[in-house]
Amino acid sequence: MSLLDRERIQLWSLQKIIGGELDRFDDVYTRLMTGETPLIEDVCAHVRQGKSKRFRPTLLLLSAKHDGPVPDEAIIAAACVEMIHTATLLHDDFIDEAATRRGLRSVNDAWSPATALVMGDYFYSKALDALSRHGLRDALDRLAATTLKMSQAEMMQLETKNNLLITRDAYMEIIDRKTASLIESACAIGAGFHPGLGDAADAFGEFGRKIGFVFQITDDIFDYLGDERRLGKPTGQDWEEGRITLPFIAALNAAPEDAREEFLGLVEPHDTSERADHWPAVKAFVLEYGGVDEARDTARRFGDEAKSVLEPLASGVQKDFLAVAVEYVLRRLN
Amino acid sequence: MSLLDRERIQLWSLQKIIGGELDRFDDVYTRLMTGETPLIEDVCAHVRQGKSKRFRPTLLLLSAKHDGPVPDEAIIAAACVEMIHTATLLHDDFIDEAATRRGLRSVNDAWSPATALVMGDYFYSKALDALSRHGLRDALDRLAATTLKMSQAEMMQLETKNNLLITRDAYMEIIDRKTASLIESACAIGAGFHPGLGDAADAFGEFGRKIGFVFQITDDIFDYLGDERRLGKPTGQDWEEGRITLPFIAALNAAPEDAREEFLGLVEPHDTSERADHWPAVKAFVLEYGGVDEARDTARRFGDEAKSVLEPLASGVQKDFLAVAVEYVLRRLN
Numbered sequence: 001m002s003l004l005d006r007e008r009i010q011l012w013s014l015q016k017i018i019g020g021e022l023d024r025f026d027d028v029y030t031r032l033m034t035g036e037t038p039l040i041e042d043v044c045a046h047v048r049q050g051k052s053k054r055f056r057p058t059l060l061l062l063s064a065k066h067d068g069p070v071p072d073e074a075i076i077a078a079a080c081v082e083m084i085h086t087a088t089l090l091h092d093d094f095i096d097e098a099a100t101r102r103g104l105r106s107v108n109d110a111w112s113p114a115t116a117l118v119m120g121d122y123f124y125s126k127a128l129d130a131l132s133r134h135g136l137r138d139a140l141d142r143l144a145a146t147t148l149k150m151s152q153a154e155m156m157q158l159e160t161k162n163n164l165l166i167t168r169d170a171y172m173e174i175i176d177r178k179t180a181s182l183i184e185s186a187c188a189i190g191a192g193f194h195p196g197l198g199d200a201a202d203a204f205g206e207f208g209r210k211i212g213f214v215f216q217i218t219d220d221i222f223d224y225l226g227d228e229r230r231l232g233k234p235t236g237q238d239w240e241e242g243r244i245t246l247p248f249i250a251a252l253n254a255a256p257e258d259a260r261e262e263f264l265g266l267v268e269p270h271d272t273s274e275r276a277d278h279w280p281a282v283k284a285f286v287l288e289y290g291g292v293d294e295a296r297d298t299a300r301r302f303g304d305e306a307k308s309v310l311e312p313l314a315s316g317v318q319k320d321f322l323a324v325a326v327e328y329v330l331r332r333l334n
Numbered sequence: 335m336s337l338l339d340r341e342r343i344q345l346w347s348l349q350k351i352i353g354g355e356l357d358r359f360d361d362v363y364t365r366l367m368t369g370e371t372p373l374i375e376d377v378c379a380h381v382r383q384g385k386s387k388r389f390r391p392t393l394l395l396l397s398a399k400h401d402g403p404v405p406d407e408a409i410i411a412a413a414c415v416e417m418i419h420t421a422t423l424l425h426d427d428f429i430d431e432a433a434t435r436r437g438l439r440s441v442n443d444a445w446s447p448a449t450a451l452v453m454g455d456y457f458y459s460k461a462l463d464a465l466s467r468h469g470l471r472d473a474l475d476r477l478a479a480t481t482l483k484m485s486q487a488e489m490m491q492l493e494t495k496n497n498l499l500i501t502r503d504a505y506m507e508i509i510d511r512k513t514a515s516l517i518e519s520a521c522a523i524g525a526g527f528h529p530g531l532g533d534a535a536d537a538f539g540e541f542g543r544k545i546g547f548v549f550q551i552t553d554d555i556f557d558y559l560g561d562e563r564r565l566g567k568p569t570g571q572d573w574e575e576g577r578i579t580l581p582f583i584a585a586l587n588a589a590p591e592d593a594r595e596e597f598l599g600l601v602e603p604h605d606t607s608e609r610a611d612h613w614p615a616v617k618a619f620v621l622e623y624g625g626v627d628e629a630r631d632t633a634r635r636f637g638d639e640a641k642s643v644l645e646p647l648a649s650g651v652q653k654d655f656l657a658v659a660v661e662y663v664l665r666r667l668n
Contacts (some may be wrong), residue, residue, distance in 0.1 A: 029629070036486060039493040056521075093449045093457065094570040114429045116490060117451055121425065125478065128462065132478040144459065144466040151456040153368060158449060159373040 010328045011053060017321050018061045021070050021078075023056050030078040031088075032130060033123075043107060043119050047086060050102030056081050059211070062321055063190025063197075063204050065326070074193040077139040080127035081118070081186050084143060087123035088150060088182075090116045096241050100220045138192050138201070142185040153178035161242035162272070164264060167248050172213075175220075178309035180212025187211075200313045207322070210306035215330045218297040222332075224283055224292050236279040242272070246298060248282070251291030259289070303330040344662045345387060351655050352395045355404050355412075359391050361414040365458075367420075374597035377441060377453050379490060381420060384436030390415050390520045393545070396655055397524025397538050408527040411473040414455060414461035414521050421457035422484055422516075424450045428577050429488070434619060468581075472526050472535075476519040495576035496523040496606070498598060502583050506547075509554075514546030516597045521545075541647070541656070544640035548663045551633040554579035554664075558617055558626050570613040576606070583617070585625030635656075 015022055035041030057078035064074045080139040092098070093106040094116040100106055108116035124147060131140040156174045160166045185206025191197040197204065206226050223238045226249050238245050252260055263285050286292060306326045314322055349356055367382050369375030379482045391412035398408045426432070427440040434440055442450035458481060465474040494500045503578040521542025525531040531538065557572045558581050572579050586594055597619050601612040620626060640660045648656055 035489075037490055037493055040486065040489045059661055069579070091451060094451060112492075113447065117425060117488075118485055118488040118492065121455075121458075124458070124488060125481040125485050129478040132475045136650040140478075142464045144463045144474075147459040148456070148463040151459050154452040155369075155374045155449075156371055157453065157454060158446075159371055161413065204534075258608060 060190035089121035183212035184209035247291035250294035345491035394524035517546035518543035581625035585623035
């Protein structure tokens with residue numbers, strides 16, 4: 001069984017628990033992702049075709065899951081979280097000039113950069129408007145704060161692009177705002193719909209935030225580990241696009257002074273078109289000095305912290321499947 | 335006295351009434367438009383330098399103005415409305431590949447298209463987050479709906495780009511969502527802070543919406559009327575960028591069949607690089623068949639409607655200066 005299949009099966013075992021809720025999610029998401037004019041609908045239909053793992057909605061709905069039915073409001077909130085995620089993908093693909101997304105052509109490539117920009121704005125604002133119309137105050141407040149954090153992180157990424165000496169703290173700050181914050185919001189919003197967990201919403205958010213760190217660090221590791229683990233994506237994309245991630249930072253910290261200086265002299269980008277040529281040297285250096293191993297340890301530590309945060313909060317079956325969620329994200333590494 | 339000076343003086347006479355409030359607005363706006371990282375702050379500082387007429391905050395504060403002090407919340411809401419307006423300018427300049435804005439280099443030109451995209455997202459989300467943090471529910475609800483409308487209008491503009499046969503209804507729908515909706519929200523939000531007008535907030539919004547139509551139609555007329563009325567901008571930009579506006583639509587409707595067909599055969603863009611060459615012919619046709627005159631009549635009608643909407647709502651000094659606001663927007667045409 002390939003790693004890709006194994007990952008899908010693990011996620012599927014989690015999503016089975018909330019199968020009914022995910023069906024309702026699909027309905028609401030499809031309805032929201034429907035355009036009011038022919039061109040908006042064309043882009044919506046294209047984006048709807050792309051298969052998402054629905055990871056954020058899954059965590060939101062698992063956090064809300066209890067004996068009774070999960071309310072419609074939680075389903076709407078889950079759809080809005082996914083829409084915001086989709087909006088960030090459209091804007092990210094524009095920034096990275098990506099040609100594909102979720103197995104389809106990217107919106108910037110299939111239509112135009114302007115279309116990707118405006119449709120990203122459209123998905124963002126449609127999600128926030130839907131939350132507002134349904135009176136989902138808590139979700140609206142959390143997601144307004146989260147979208148601000150995500151835009152700050154995008155600016156920090158532009159700011160540190162090609163900076164080989166970016167600190168570990170700066171990297172952590174970026175992934176906290178870029179990735180962890182939305183998963184944090186998803187879990188906090190979900191817990192808010194659980195009749196026994198509303199008071200623990202912030203703590204559930206912290207659980208989600210830790211999972212977000214695991215998720216992003218594992219993604220960053222995949223960029224070093226080769227095709228069979230990359231779900232079809234090529235390796236070295238982060239490097240080529242000027243994103244310096246934890247495996248690189250960790251290797252640079254671990255390497256002896258002279259090896260580090262020699263390496264930096266070699267790969268310092270005088271011309272960004274040379275970056276792809278340097279990738280084999282970068283990958284070899286990062287593996288040699290244990291960058292991937294240290295990043296993996298860091299991810300595992302965040303996974304353990306997620307489970308610790310969860311310990312006093314959830315109970316019974318919910319605790320079990322949220323622990324499985326942590327394992328799912330961690331096992332992507334094995 | 336030049337038209338530009340006259341316009342500034344008329345607006346100044348209005349802004350004198352709310353001088354204290356506008357000073358407070360400037361403080362709050364400057365504080366919100368301050369970045370958390372060096373690059374974000376660089377862009378914020380650049381954007382802060384650009385002189386805005388503060389037209390939307392002025393209308394919001396005039397709608398809120400009464401005998402007592404205008405509350406801090408109204409000032410914050412005004413700053414958030416202006417920030418959202420600023421966000422749309424960054425994204426618009428990106429779409430139009432504009433090189434300048436408010437007398438300065440545009441963000442897309444001075445930094446990069448990606449910076450303009452992300453900083454637009456940042457200003458949008460920072461405004462919505464500030465409203466959320468201050469518990470300004472009404473403003474947040476209205477502005478979430480408005481940002482959705484604005485993104486729909488941007489898509490409609492992409493959809494009808496270079497379409498010489500766009501209908502008057504489609505044009506009105508676009509400017510309603512693109513321009514009128516934010517001015518509508520500004521007036522409705524302002525009235526909501528007036529102790530005697532809260533119930534009339536939607537009607538005040540309708541007043542603002544009508545002003546918004548006047549504002550956009552006059553802007554579209556300026557694109558035909560030559561330099562001295564264009565506040566320094568060149569004419570024909572809408573045409574060159576593929577935006578067909580009311581003067582063009584009205585002239586095409588008024589022209590006899592044969593003249594229309596001949597004209598369309600001449601200017602139909604087989605190659606967009608030819609558009610600038612066609613501008614003299616387009617301008618001559620639009621003036622000859624009364625397109626500017628009819629657009630001016632339409633703007634005046636919206637101005638009259640704005641004053642009618644206002645009639646039963648405001649009283650005393652507030653009614654007077656809101657009527658002056660209508661005159662200010664209309665007089666830009668004289």
